[in-house]
Amino acid sequence: MIRFQARFVLALVALALSPSLPAFGAAPLIDDEEAAAEEEEKEPKDRYLVVLGADIHTGNGEVLRDGRLLAKNGKIVAIGYDDFEVPGLDYDREVPADERGYELEILDASNVPNGRVYPGMVAFSSSGLLGGGGDYRDSIDMFNRNMLLGLAAGITTTGQTSSTAKLKRYVPGNFSRDYDFDGVVIGGKTLSTVSWGTAASKRSAREKLAGAAAYLRTYRQWQVDVKKDKELKEPSKSGVDSTMLAVLRGEIFARFSADYQDDLSGIARVAMEFGFRPVITGCREGWVVADELGRAGAMAVLTPRTRRSKDEQLVAEGGSSIENAAILHSHGVQVAIIPGSRGIDLGGIAGRDIMHLPIEVGFAIRGGLPDDAGLASVTTVPARLLGVGHRVGTLEVGKDCDLIVTDGDLLHYQTFVQYTVVDGDLVYDKQDELYFAHIRPRDDSLLAPLVPFDPAEVPIEEEGDDEGEDSEEGDDEDE
Amino acid sequence: MRRPARSALALLFCAWALPASAQETAQVLYAQKALICGAEGDETINGAALVFRDGRIEAVGTRGEVEVPEGAVEHDLGDRWIMPGMVDLHSHIAGSGLNDTVFQCNPGLRASANVIPHNDRMKLGMLAGVTTILFIPGSGSNMGGQGVLLKTGPGGYEDALVRFPGSLKIAQGDNPKRWGYGMQRTLMNHHIRVTLRKGQAYARRWEAYERGEGERPERHLHLDIFRELEAKRTQISTHTQYYQVVLASLNILSGEFGFDAYIDHGSFDSWPLSKRAEELGVAAILGPREVLWPRVNTYPKDGRVEGSAWGFQKEGHPRIGFNTDAPVVPQEELPLQSAMGVRYGFDNTHFAAVRGVTIVPAEVAGIDHRIGSLSEGKDADIVVVTGDPSDPRSAVEMVWVEGELAADVRGERGADREGVRQW
Numbered sequence: 001m002i003r004f005q006a007r008f009v010l011a012l013v014a015l016a017l018s019p020s021l022p023a024f025g026a027a028p029l030i031d032d033e034e035a036a037a038e039e040e041e042k043e044p045k046d047r048y049l050v051v052l053g054a055d056i057h058t059g060n061g062e063v064l065r066d067g068r069l070l071a072k073n074g075k076i077v078a079i080g081y082d083d084f085e086v087p088g089l090d091y092d093r094e095v096p097a098d099e100r101g102y103e104l105e106i107l108d109a110s111n112v113p114n115g116r117v118y119p120g121m122v123a124f125s126s127s128g129l130l131g132g133g134g135d136y137r138d139s140i141d142m143f144n145r146n147m148l149l150g151l152a153a154g155i156t157t158t159g160q161t162s163s164t165a166k167l168k169r170y171v172p173g174n175f176s177r178d179y180d181f182d183g184v185v186i187g188g189k190t191l192s193t194v195s196w197g198t199a200a201s202k203r204s205a206r207e208k209l210a211g212a213a214a215y216l217r218t219y220r221q222w223q224v225d226v227k228k229d230k231e232l233k234e235p236s237k238s239g240v241d242s243t244m245l246a247v248l249r250g251e252i253f254a255r256f257s258a259d260y261q262d263d264l265s266g267i268a269r270v271a272m273e274f275g276f277r278p279v280i281t282g283c284r285e286g287w288v289v290a291d292e293l294g295r296a297g298a299m300a301v302l303t304p305r306t307r308r309s310k311d312e313q314l315v316a317e318g319g320s321s322i323e324n325a326a327i328l329h330s331h332g333v334q335v336a337i338i339p340g341s342r343g344i345d346l347g348g349i350a351g352r353d354i355m356h357l358p359i360e361v362g363f364a365i366r367g368g369l370p371d372d373a374g375l376a377s378v379t380t381v382p383a384r385l386l387g388v389g390h391r392v393g394t395l396e397v398g399k400d401c402d403l404i405v406t407d408g409d410l411l412h413y414q415t416f417v418q419y420t421v422v423d424g425d426l427v428y429d430k431q432d433e434l435y436f437a438h439i440r441p442r443d444d445s446l447l448a449p450l451v452p453f454d455p456a457e458v459p460i461e462e463e464g465d466d467e468g469e470d471s472e473e474g475d476d477e478d479e
Numbered sequence: 480m481r482r483p484a485r486s487a488l489a490l491l492f493c494a495w496a497l498p499a500s501a502q503e504t505a506q507v508l509y510a511q512k513a514l515i516c517g518a519e520g521d522e523t524i525n526g527a528a529l530v531f532r533d534g535r536i537e538a539v540g541t542r543g544e545v546e547v548p549e550g551a552v553e554h555d556l557g558d559r560w561i562m563p564g565m566v567d568l569h570s571h572i573a574g575s576g577l578n579d580t581v582f583q584c585n586p587g588l589r590a591s592a593n594v595i596p597h598n599d600r601m602k603l604g605m606l607a608g609v610t611t612i613l614f615i616p617g618s619g620s621n622m623g624g625q626g627v628l629l630k631t632g633p634g635g636y637e638d639a640l641v642r643f644p645g646s647l648k649i650a651q652g653d654n655p656k657r658w659g660y661g662m663q664r665t666l667m668n669h670h671i672r673v674t675l676r677k678g679q680a681y682a683r684r685w686e687a688y689e690r691g692e693g694e695r696p697e698r699h700l701h702l703d704i705f706r707e708l709e710a711k712r713t714q715i716s717t718h719t720q721y722y723q724v725v726l727a728s729l730n731i732l733s734g735e736f737g738f739d740a741y742i743d744h745g746s747f748d749s750w751p752l753s754k755r756a757e758e759l760g761v762a763a764i765l766g767p768r769e770v771l772w773p774r775v776n777t778y779p780k781d782g783r784v785e786g787s788a789w790g791f792q793k794e795g796h797p798r799i800g801f802n803t804d805a806p807v808v809p810q811e812e813l814p815l816q817s818a819m820g821v822r823y824g825f826d827n828t829h830f831a832a833v834r835g836v837t838i839v840p841a842e843v844a845g846i847d848h849r850i851g852s853l854s855e856g857k858d859a860d861i862v863v864v865t866g867d868p869s870d871p872r873s874a875v876e877m878v879w880v881e882g883e884l885a886a887d888v889r890g891e892r893g894a895d896r897e898g899v900r901q902w
Contacts, residue, residue, distance in 0.1 A: 287899060307809065307901075309599060321899040322874075348746060348768030349808060350786075350819040359815070362871030367900065413818040413870055414827070434773070434782030439789070439824045 046102040047073050049424045051117060053110030054405055059119040059379050059394035061372060069117065071401035074183075074423035079395060107426060109405045111444045112418045118375070118410050119395050120156025120402035120420065124301050124336045124382040126354045127343040129158050130165055136184050142170040146344045151420040151428040152436060153355040154410070156402040157383070157392050162189045164386040166402070169427045183423060186400075190387035191255040191279060192243045196263060208241035209274045212248050215240040247276050253299075253385065259284035259308075261318060268296035279385055284308060284320050287327040294331030299385060301336045302328075304364040305352070325377070326368030335369070336385055337361050337377040358411050365411065374411055407440070418442065503882070505532040505551040508861065509542060514562040514830055514868070516838040516852040522829045529561060531859035534882035539853050559876065562833065562868055563853050564610025564860030566840040567813050568646075568716060568764050569743045569802035571617060572600040573629055578617035583658050583667075584674040586647055587701035588624030590614050596639040597632065604810030605631040606886055606902045608862035608875045611641060611841075611850050612810070618650030618718040618744075620658050621671050625704050626716060628846060630860070631810075632880030641846055646716035647704050649732065649740075652724045668727055675736050678705030686710075714739040714844060720746035720768070726755070733759040741843045744804055747771045750790025762798035762843040763791045766816045767808040769801070770823050786823025788835070799825070800839035801832075811902050818869040832869045858882075863889075874900070 049071040056067035056079060070078040109115040123129070129150040132139025141147070147167050150158070157166050164187030195201040218235045226232045237245070246252040256267050259282040271278040272295065280286070283300040286293055293300070302325060310319030321327075325335045339360040345353035352360070361374045369377070383393030391400045401424040408415040416436060420428035431437050431445040441447040513527030528545040530538040538545045547553075571577050574593035579585065594614060597605075604612065610631055616623030628645035630638070649671065656662040682705040684696040707713040715738050719728040725742060729752060732740040741761055742749060746768035756763060765787045773782045791799045801816040803809070808816060817832035825832065841851025849858050862868070863877035878886040888900045 307603070317898065320901070322902050323899045327899070346772040346774075348770050348772065350770045350823065351812075351815050359818075359871055365872040366874045411872065413815075414821050416822075435784045438783050439786075439822075 047424055048102055048104045049107060049401060049421065049426075050105070051107045051109065051403065051405070051421070053108045054112060054115030054117045056117040056395060057119075057375070057410075058396065059375060060396065067117075069395065069401075069403070071421075071424040074401055074425070076395060076397050076399055076401050079397060105426065107405070107419060107421065109419065111442050112405055112407050113442075114408045115418070116406050116408065116410065117395070118154070118404050118406060119379050119393055120404055120422065121154045121357055121378045122382040122386065122388075122393055123150075123155050123158040123342075123354060123357065123378075124338050124385060125160070125342055126150070126155070126158040129155065129167060129344070129354070130160065130184075136160070136163065136165045137182065140165070140168065140184050142168060144169075148428065148433060149344050149355055149435070151422070152417055152430070152433065153357060154404040154406070154417040154420065155354070155357065156404070156420065156422050157186070157386075157388065159382065159386045163187060164190075164388050166422055167427070168422060171425065171427050186391060187386050187388040189252070190385065191253045192247065194243075194247075194254045194256055196256045196258055196267060202266060205244075206270055208244045209248070209270060211240050212244035213274050215245065216248055248274060250276070253277070253279045255279045255281060257281045260311075261285040261288040261316070265289045265292050268292040268298060271296040271298065282306075283328070284324065285318055286333070287321050287324045288317050290327045290331040290333065293328065293333050297332075299334040299336070299381070300325075300328055301338055301382075301385070303338055303340050304360060304367060304369075305340065322363060322367035324367065325364035325373075326370075329369055329373045334381045334384070335364070335373065335377050336381040337364055337374075338382075358415070359413060362411055362413065371411065407442075414440075416440070503533050505530055505537065505548040506554065506882075507531075507545075507547050507551045508554050508556055508561055508863075510556045510561040510863070511558045512560040513539065513853055514560060514833055514837075515539065515854065516563055516830070516834050517854055522834075527561065529853060529861070531861070531879070531882055534859055536853060536855055536857050536859050536861075538855060556863055556877075559863050559865060560868070561853065562608070562862050562864060563837045563851055563857075564862055564878070564880065565608050565813055565836040565868075566611045566844070566846075566851060567604070567609055567802055567805065567810065567836070568613045568741075568800070568840045568844055569718075569766065570604075570612040570614055570805045570810060572604070572805045572810050573598065573612060573614035573627075578619035578623065580620040580623075580658055583620055583655075583662075583670045584622040585616075585620055585624050585701075586622045586674060586678060586704050588616060589627070589644070590616050590624060590648075591627040591636075591643050594627065594629065594636055594639070596629070596634060596636050600806065600810055601629075601631040603902055604805070604813070605878055605880070606875060606888075606900075607811035607814065608864060608868060608878060609810055609813050609836075610860040610862070610878065610880050611846070612805075613645045613716060613844060615646060615648040615716060618648075618652075618654035621650055621655045621667050622674060623648040623650060628844060630880055632878075632883065632885045641850070642713070642844075644704055644707055644713045645844065646714050647708060648718065649715050649728075650718040651728055652718065652720050654718065664724070664727070668731060672731060672735075675705075675731070675738075678702045679709060679736060682706045682709035708738050711739055712845075714741060716741060716743040716764075718744040720744060720749065722748050722751060725749035725752050729755055729759055729761055733761050739845075743802060745787060747787065748785065748790075750785070750787055750794060750796075753791045753794030753796045756791075757794075757796050762800065762839065763787070763796055764800040764802050764840060764843065765791070765820065766802040767804040769816065769819055784823065786820055786825060788820035789824030792825055792831075798839050798843060799831075800835040800843065802840075814868050815871055818871065821869060827869070836868075875902070 051069040056064040128146045130136055131141025131144030147169050150167050163185050165185050168184050194205050222235050247254040256278055258264050267278050277297040279299045281301040283302045284306050286300055304325050306320050308320045329335050337360055339352055341353040357378050365374050380393040383389040392402050403421045404417045405419040406415050406417055418430045431442055438447055508529045510527050513524045526542050528542045574595045579588055613626050613628050615626035625644040626646040626648050627643045628641035681702040685706050687693045688695050715732050717728045719725045719742055732738055742763045745763050745765040748771045769787045771785045788799050803813050813836055817836050821827045821832050838851040841847040859879055859882035861879045862875055864873050864875050866873040876889045
């Protein structure tokens with residue numbers, strides 16, 4: 001896929017390199033090629049990636065038909081339509097690769113029918129995609145098959161038990177520079193589980209919250225008073241639950257696992273009483289109490305296909321509903337979607353594991369969730385919950401260049417991911433890997449079916465006016 | 480047994496109360512698209528009108544060409560699509576008593592005794608557009624017993640019954656090994672053969688007797704099903720998977736004994752046998768494990784993740800359908816099974832995936848005179864859907880079963896209807 005032909009690409013890069021354009025002020029400026037060559041030995045070259053030839057769905061509502069995206073050193077620096085004409089650039093001469101002071105890759109997706117670019121998906125949680133455990137900087141398996149399959153499924157970031165990590169896969173050629181282990185883990189722990197099952201656990205959680213709230217009031221009073229009396233001692237945190245304190249200070253999310261409406265409305269009430277936004281996993285009967293959850297600013301992580309009949313003893317509405325995600329969303333609850341199985345299922349039943357994240361979203365849309373909220377449920381919302389919303393989840397200037405190129409609507413059941421890019425590196429190409437290359441291969445693939453040649457179909461070039469309808473034989477003789 | 484007993488009573492009542500020849504009022508549906516699922520070249524009609532009355536479809540065509548009876552109730556469905564109710568030939572959710580593995584072969588056991596009509600799981604299936612299922616015993620023994628073809632709609636057993644016996648359930652492969660210690664494939668195939676031989680001989684003795692040759696045989700409930708099979712009034716539905724096992728299914732059931740049999744639960748790598756199956760007239764009903772991941776001990780496939788339907792289609796097999804094995808895959812996910820077939824390579828031109836859950840299984844089970852397409856004279860099992868039925872995003876909004884409106888969940892909650900959609 002590395003080519004260096006498109007003229008405007010030169011222009012794009014030149015723009016990024018140009019000091020005269022403030023939009024790219026952040027880019028290091030290499031005015032002098034000789035100087036750049038000198039530096040080459042010491043510092044790694046800048047890496048540029050250009051994506052073109054497809055519709056860019058930025059993930060925040062904008063769609064750029066046949067748009068272009070430029071990334072530098074793994075970050076997005078420009079998205080648009082322009083050829084970025086830069087005065088003074090020599091368009092008539094291709095700069096040979098060895099004369100360039102930078103690395104350049106061009107991902108031309110025009111070979112993908114109905115090609116679309118989306119932000120890489122964010123799995124709120126998954127299992128086995130990174131091939132390790134604990135500190136992923138030490139344990140990530142960059143040759144892991146499941147990581148490849150995760151990237152093939154369009155997932156570029158995943159939440160793990162206590163951190164958020166990228167799917168950094170080893171691809172020959174991309175790692176002429178050092179493998180970026182430090183770039184694997186991009187977020188720490190953002191969610192702290194609050195037990196909310198038994199009467200005792202609920203009482204205990206509320207008491208801890210009350211204690212933390214009381215401490216915060218005392219602390220704020222001290223902040224005022226200490227200005228008058230510098231000797232005044234800071235109030236003691238002894239006996240105050242540090243997790244709940246972090247929750248009320250907005251440093252961490254309180255995560256509840258709850259499905260029944262009574263439990264859910266209880267969570268909404270403590271959240272409103274103490275003023276924090278609860279994250280609720282499960283949330284099966286959320287639709288029944290969606291207005292309360294919406295008022296409390298709750299965020300839900302759910303599986304739309306969850307099924308449970310309502311409790312027979314319950315007079316009110318209850319049980320699972322395919323409309324759950326849609327109703328929650330319409331009441332202002334941010335919804336993240338996760339399939340029933342968090343791992344890669346090799347058992348042969350397709351459509352319900354982490355590889356089929358968009359299929360799961362499809363069921364929420366069946367229940368009435370709008371398409372954009374569906375995309376958000378596997379991009380921006382989980383990114384926000386994992387504390388990495390400033391880096392991943394949408395395609396915007398300044399964010400990480402984690403993207404996928406699909407052969408159609410991401411949420412359609414037939415759509416496959418054709419390319420996956422993480423931190424500006426192409427780490428998955430459907431036609432280069434074993435697993436799915438044979439399924440509807442791209443035209444440029446070796447696996448693409450040969451177009452049968454039928455001489456009768458070839459239009460006959462008329463040689464002259466006289467030849468007329470009988471020219472067929474004459475053509476044969478000429479050949 | 481086509482008209483349910485309750486309707487028969489109602490008809491009697493009508494005959495008493497009203498002048499003779501009373502007919503139900505006709506109903507007509509106008510839809511943006513009708514997936515007819517008829518013969519090739521007759522798959523869809525855009526701008527469709529469909530008339531049904533007395534539980535049967537009377538006419539279907541474009542809006543202009545269909546003659547609407549006077550006084551017909553009209554339903555303008557706007558941009559919705561209509562399609563025939565879907566058919567699942569591998570389902571275990573119509574009742575209890577799944578696996579009475581008394582003997583290694585139990586051809587006399589009847590799933591019909593265990594039916595709980597329109598139970599919650601059938602209802603959920605119906606809400607997804609699945610209106611006919613083959614309820615079969617489990618695969619704990621080599622012959623689990625006789626299945627029953629049922630409608631999922633409301634009513635009692637007689638209302639739901641489409642055909643009994645719906646099939647003889649035979650199971651090969653790994654599950655029936657659990658019947659006893661030391662059970663392996665050779666022994667299982669031996670037992671299947673022995674039972675088939677006994678059964679076929681029994682059926683032929685009866686045939687001879689009915690022709691006036693020989694004495695009246697002693698009735699044997701264990702083997703009665705073989706009279707139905709020998710007369711081609713029912714089929715063998717085979718739980719089979721993997722190349723070798725499917726090969727045994729094809730060669731024994733169809734090749735050796737000549738019964739009408741179909742691959743049911745056709746999981747994993749059976750597709751290289753496509754030509755053999757086609758030669759024997761054996762259809763491929765695939766699921767729930769439609770995708771084969773690369774693993775050792777299979778034929779070399781260069782790491783490909785292969786869809787079963789992709790393989791059968793590639794080899795030119797003409798009859799490919801999908802099943803769920805509900806509750807292994809929930810009943811309501813039958814259309815998703817077809818979608819996954821497409822995802823993993825099955826060419827969906829002319830809505831082949833929809834045919835695979837409607838007319839193909841109906842033909843295979845020999846009930847296509849009543850079920851499987853929106854054709855004149857067939858049961859009015861009609862599903863209203865918001866778009867491509869295989870797409871999980873498409874919602875089923877209305878279902879008629881034999882002309883009776885069994886579900887209507889159109890519109891916004893609160894405004895036009897009470898409660899939420901379960902599915």
